[in-house]
Amino acid sequence: MRFSLHTSFRRRSAAFVVCLLIFGFALPAKADPQADFAKRLVELRNEVDELSGELENKKRNAEERLRSVSRQRSDLAAQIQRERFRIKRLTQSLESVKSKNSDHGDLSAGLIPAVRESLEILRARVKTSLPFHRKDRLSELDEMLRHLESGRMPPEKVLMRLWAFTDDELRLTKESGLYRQPIVLDGNEVLAEVARIGMVMLFFMTPDGQAGFASRTDGDWEFRAVSDPADRERISRLFESFKKQIRVGFFEIPNALAKGGK
Numbered sequence: 001m002r003f004s005l006h007t008s009f010r011r012r013s014a015a016f017v018v019c020l021l022i023f024g025f026a027l028p029a030k031a032d033p034q035a036d037f038a039k040r041l042v043e044l045r046n047e048v049d050e051l052s053g054e055l056e057n058k059k060r061n062a063e064e065r066l067r068s069v070s071r072q073r074s075d076l077a078a079q080i081q082r083e084r085f086r087i088k089r090l091t092q093s094l095e096s097v098k099s100k101n102s103d104h105g106d107l108s109a110g111l112i113p114a115v116r117e118s119l120e121i122l123r124a125r126v127k128t129s130l131p132f133h134r135k136d137r138l139s140e141l142d143e144m145l146r147h148l149e150s151g152r153m154p155p156e157k158v159l160m161r162l163w164a165f166t167d168d169e170l171r172l173t174k175e176s177g178l179y180r181q182p183i184v185l186d187g188n189e190v191l192a193e194v195a196r197i198g199m200v201m202l203f204f205m206t207p208d209g210q211a212g213f214a215s216r217t218d219g220d221w222e223f224r225a226v227s228d229p230a231d232r233e234r235i236s237r238l239f240e241s242f243k244k245q246i247r248v249g250f251f252e253i254p255n256a257l258a259k260g261g262k
Contacts, residue, residue, distance in 0.1 A: 213256035
């Protein structure tokens with residue numbers, strides 16, 4: 001019995017030793033502090049090198065921006081200097097122009113009465129002339145007078161416009177043609193087709209078939225419709241000829257110059 005217990009104990013002890021050996025080999029080796037410190041030191045050194053490189057790049061970029069700003073500042077300073085010199089020259093030129101305009105202004109002021117008188121004379125003529133777009137022609141003269149009186153336009157420019165207007169008036173006396181304009185017929189305003197013979201006679205035809213001419217009465221003009229079918233036919237043929245661009249030839253028309261168109 002003793003022999004068995006002793007033998008069993010020895011066997012158990014041997015098994016325990018074997019287990020310890022197995023577990024001893026399975027336990028991890030103890031970490032080396034110096035190796036970990038060296039590894040961390042290498043990592044920190046790499047980080048320092050990267051940050052140092054970034055710092056150098058930022059430093060170079062900042063220096064480049066400073067140089068660029070410095071160049072721009074120099075360019076702006078030179079530009080400001082040029083603009084100051086330009087302003088100085090313009091100021092001198094302006095003073096010279098003001099001096100000349102002062103003398104010129106006296107001459108312009110002397111033109112105002114003459115231009116005003118010419119406008120009034122021409123306006124009176126248009127007011128009694130053939131009633132061809134008379135309202136528009138008078139309106140243009142009135143606008144010139146307003147510009148002259150208000151000073152919005154110098155008298156020299158008004159005179160140039162007046163000269164052009166006079167040329168147009170002379171041209172009207174030399175030409176004939178078909179136009180459209182409002183006329184007052186029997187107290188009613190009608191948009192009619194008109195045939196102008198220079199600035200001597202003005203015939204019309206209305207959309208409803210009436211035909212007639214402008215007749216001078218008591219120093220003014222009025223539009224009259226003809227009642228004679230033959231006269232209406234003559235006016236109709238005149239309009240047809242104008243529409244066919246026939247301007248030269250023999251035309252039989254009512255005598256719009258005589259009183260009553262006879």
